[in-house]
Each structure stands twice: as structure tokens, then as C-alpha cells.
Amino acid sequence: MTDFKNKIKNIPQPPWGPSEKKLESLLRKAIFNFNLIENPDIAIALSGGKDSLSLLFLLKAISGRGFFSFNLHAIHVRGQFSCGAGVDIRYLEEVCAALDVPLHIEELSLTQDQINCYTCSRVRRKLIFEKAKKTAEGIKSVYDQVSDSVIGEEAYRKAQEAKKDKSI
Numbered sequence: 001m002t003d004f005k006n007k008i009k010n011i012p013q014p015p016w017g018p019s020e021k022k023l024e025s026l027l028r029k030a031i032f033n034f035n036l037i038e039n040p041d042i043a044i045a046l047s048g049g050k051d052s053l054s055l056l057f058l059l060k061a062i063s064g065r066g067f068f069s070f071n072l073h074a075i076h077v078r079g080q081f082s083c084g085a086g087v088d089i090r091y092l093e094e095v096c097a098a099l100d101v102p103l104h105i106e107e108l109s110l111t112q113d114q115i116n117c118y119t120c121s122r123v124r125r126k127l128i129f130e131k132a133k134k135t136a137e138g139i140k141s142v143y144d145q146v147s148d149s150v151i152g153e154e155a156y157r158k159a160q161e162a163k164k165d166k167s168i
Helices: 018-033 050-062 089-099 117-134 145-167
Strands: 041-045 071-078 103-107 141-143
Touching (some): 018 050, 041 117, 050 089, 071 089
Parallel strands (some): 041 071, 041 141, 071 103
């Protein structure tokens, strides 16, 4: 049995180092520039990977700091033959408990012969959005790989602008 207690003590939180400050800055700019958060009720599709965990940590950290306080929820979809099947649910439960973020676990019931990336992705997304609608008063903002892409695109654009500025 894995002891997650020592890992949980090391949850990233401000004050940040230089890399974390940059990530927080990029997240804040993306939220502001693209008007990503209009409602304080936010669900994060929590796969357990570095992208979704980082987004959870950052949103929790900026909640109430320059933005209204967020009502964060994490939604994890698990299934025997899906992406992230190896993620230990106990770890996600411990992380969410330490951050005081409710974790909702949905079951993906596809069989091995039904699995392909397209079908799995659509079914996972449907489960996430259905759970978000049922949670609290109906969560309007659901962040998953789409928001990761928006933040990533913003970071890429800024990096390209910085390169141009340096070459002048």
C-alpha cells in the first residue's frame, strides 16, 4: 500500500518559484484575455496527469486572489481500458482533500472491443459534462485538455513574440 501522506505535504502553493510564477502569470493572462471564467463554479477534468493536476493547483492558488473565489470541483473518469487507468484513485482523493476540492468519480464502462480513442474521448467528455450539470447548481465552466491547449497556445504565442523582440 502506497503512503501518499508524504507526497501530499508537497502540494505546490504560493509563494512560487520562477517557473511557477510564470505559469500562474500565463494562466491569469489566458483567463483574462479569453474571458475563460465567467462563473465561480468550475469543474476540472482531473486525469491525474501533470497537466490537470497543475491546472487544479494553480486555480486553487489564484482563487480569491485577483479573481472572485472559485467553487472548484474535480471530476475523474476511470475505466479498466481507458487512458489514466493506472492512476491511483487514493492519490487523487488525498490531493483533493488536501486542497478542499470535492472529487467526483465517474465510471467509464466501455469494454476492450469498444475502445478506440475517438469513442473513449467522446464518452469521457459526455460523462464529465453530465456530472458537471448535476453538481451544485450546474457547473458552467469545465476545464480539461481544451483549457490546457488555450493556455499552451497563449504561452507559445508569448514565446514567439519574445523571440521576435530579441531578434530586433
